[in-house]
Amino acid sequence: MTNQVFFGSFVHTPTLDTIEYLHDTIVAVEAKGTILAVESLPPIGRHNPLAWIRATLVPSLGWEANTPITATRPGQFFFPGFIDTHLHASQYPNVGIFGKSTLLDWLNKYTFPLEASLRDLAKARRVYGRCIRKTLSHGTTTAAYYATVDVPATNLLADLCLHAGQRALVGRVCMDQHAFSPDYYRDETPEEAEAATRACMDHIARIDPEHKLLRPVLTPRFAPSCTPDLLGRLGRLHKEGNWPIQTHISENRDEIALVKDLFKDTVPPCKGAEDGLPSYAGVYDHFGLLTPQTILAHGVHLTEAEASLIRDRGSKVSHCPCSNSAITSGAARVRWLLDRGIEVGLGTDMSGGYSPSILEAARLASLVSRHVAMGGDDAAKLSVEEVLFLATVGGAHVVGMGDRLGLFRPGMLWDAQLIGLGMVDANGNTSTGNEDDPAAMTNGTGAAAATEEDVGQMLVEDTNVDVFGWETWEDRIAKWLFNGDDRNTKKVWVNGRLVHDRSAPLFGAPAANGADDVETVSP
């Protein structure tokens, strides 16, 4: 890896309700991927920015004369990488396949059989490899992954993330509760579950000792799948190294009733609860699993008492709107959570959610917030700025990296994406953001590049975002949020390394990184 300079337009969300547009800006990234400086181009450099950067800025940093400089073109901007705070890599082949099911029957019918089948490492390699490639192509630079119960397959997921260069929390699924874990797919005892979890943690420590990309995450599937003994062991294991924890909470009403029933003899009743039963959050807290390192997926039906407890413990919530709507779990009240001081990020929750895209999760967070508003709370609506904040800065806090990810700031890591929107300017001139790259002006079929004259005012780039040229930057970001997809994600970097490039054959990582085929890594 080498030092790098990025130049042009940068867009990020410093606070929940603001977007900052940095134009004519220089971001210097040192070889290990940390942002060294974010500065405006000085007036003296404006005549020829790239020449000025190379002749003046690069030497002033003491960097090599041939330091790579990546610049945005018209219609392009850098945006922080997306953070997917909750997804099941093992369920990726089932995206879109859920029928009319809801959580508990969905698990038994679609999910457990698929997860169990990934004991076959050849199958796991295909599934995980394609999940990583697909999420990277949608700009996901950090993913909090559930794998399966199986140790070798979970270790393979970690290997593949490391090789592909995706930042990941990798969790081996813990589930030993016979009441809600099928015979064919579970940990046989709490002891075995703990040992298997430690084996995966050891593997990650071995392949990424400094945790530059990977961290293990303790993953009690969800309370109904775990015995009290296992939850207690995981709580103690957390304390050993302040390890991250991920689990599900309060996704579905039947699930909540099941939790109360399963733990009514083990966990004290929730204080003030009319039913005299423990709360879902109270169960996790009882076993030491409600910590500042804890990611709680869903939280659709949390009570005020639970929200207070979660806030007091500093735990975070992963909002998964696509999943919550698709399997009819409910409409999570994100504004309500934020107002209570709980940090929130977004999750695709594949395959409860059908989409691999955090941009789509942001879009659906916007829609679901409007469905909450239809219930009478107009303040529930989330703005463009707010959902993009949740997709980046919010997610960074949820995965415990709020100080390193989510913004273009000195000291943060260069986990970023280059976004390109096809545009036609107000005079009808085309500007694809790739106008000096003829190869980029074809249409997905290898046809010869078109000239400007041929193009007229037709679509000039394969994109679902039509920019006419008169739009403000705010309008363009809104258009990207609502109609953008992986075609707009031109390049993706993690720790300064280019890990996805749509201009590379077959979307492989660039050959220069020696990682053009994720299939070549050995398990």
Add this chain to the structure above:
Amino acid sequence: MTNQVFFGSFVHTPTLDTIEYLHDTIVAVEAKGTILAVESLPPIGRHNPLAWIRATLVPSLGWEANTPITATRPGQFFFPGFIDTHLHASQYPNVGIFGKSTLLDWLNKYTFPLEASLRDLAKARRVYGRCIRKTLSHGTTTAAYYATVDVPATNLLADLCLHAGQRALVGRVCMDQHAFSPDYYRDETPEEAEAATRACMDHIARIDPEHKLLRPVLTPRFAPSCTPDLLGRLGRLHKEGNWPIQTHISENRDEIALVKDLFKDTVPPCKGAEDGLPSYAGVYDHFGLLTPQTILAHGVHLTEAEASLIRDRGSKVSHCPCSNSAITSGAARVRWLLDRGIEVGLGTDMSGGYSPSILEAARLASLVSRHVAMGGDDAAKLSVEEVLFLATVGGAHVVGMGDRLGLFRPGMLWDAQLIGLGMVDANGNTSTGNEDDPAAMTNGTGAAAATEEDVGQMLVEDTNVDVFGWETWEDRIAKWLFNGDDRNTKKVWVNGRLVHDRSAPLFGAPAANGADDVETVSP
């Protein structure tokens, strides 16, 4: 135009809750675009279907020996063209731009200024041309368009649809009510509104005398924008030629209150209504606008009495889930409408809705139905089959062409799309559905075609739908519904004419049709 044969897999929805899969099937389409026959390949032809079709079937029809045959490849199927029963071509540049607005402020802030600006015909040409290209690229073979108040711009939209080959209902917007039409954008008098409407109808009769592609549609914007005089004139005009009518109904609660107030002195109270005021549907009915040819967009908050009236009149509803969620109108109860015997189709409602895609409308119809179900009515959930039925057969009935569109049946028109899903088979062999077309195996950047050996198990086609190969056909259709986009829509035909081809440069219509640049048509 010439006779054509289509061969391979055909998928359609004969009833609301069934999908039919026709494999090894032959569809013969005569030169004017009507389906002549739909037949299974006989056993004798299975050894070499294309040779058998050419040697035996084509001569048996008395057709030329060089009759074109289009066959699906692995992973491909023909699907009926989508029908967008409600969209505003004039609002296309605003897709995704709506902030936190709701209907009435959204109209004043975003919509009226843009629509008014399309008096500039150069601007209208850009906007309409791109809207048509974009919707065709998403498989929309029929669109019920709102244009603007302006006659020349509306006529231009009709010209452009005819040239591009998209079937369309084209409506000049009628709005003369000062209470809710801005000074800078309205019909000055009811007489002028009627005359302008007739001028657009005459133009369509001139350019497409047999209405092979185009029909005019009477378009009172919505009740709050129209005087009683104008509504009465349009009701009488409808009777002259049984012309289609399109308008909005019961989208937003403030709008409903406005209608009741504006028409309380003109229209009798709704029978049995506690408020002693007319109902929204009652207003249209009073003026003779509730007919079997009427398309009512939205219908989110209809009462039982209104639903009965609409059913009795045989009027149809265009469900626009994307719009209803985006501008916080409400969650329309599609099951409730269907149960009351009302025919329903889908609309993108750009730009209240942000997406140009009816596939996305179907996806969101599924999600919104689950939000309705969350309110307690579990039967509200719409299945994959049901939303695809609404997108095709349902839409055909809504636009008054249920006997000609929506299914692969003799006597129906060949308005169809070729869908391709990238696939990898269970043995890990790639099968893109384009394997004998090397150009189709590049990645959108003009890079050289990859060989099977290079590809391994990586993504082999630029698609958001990952098919692993073990999926059933039902699973594949679900994957397409939930993650598909315009990249999966390989070719589109209307009346048998190829009107969109992703393998053509820049997505222009095929040059062979002489329509490769919609910009060359004269207004």
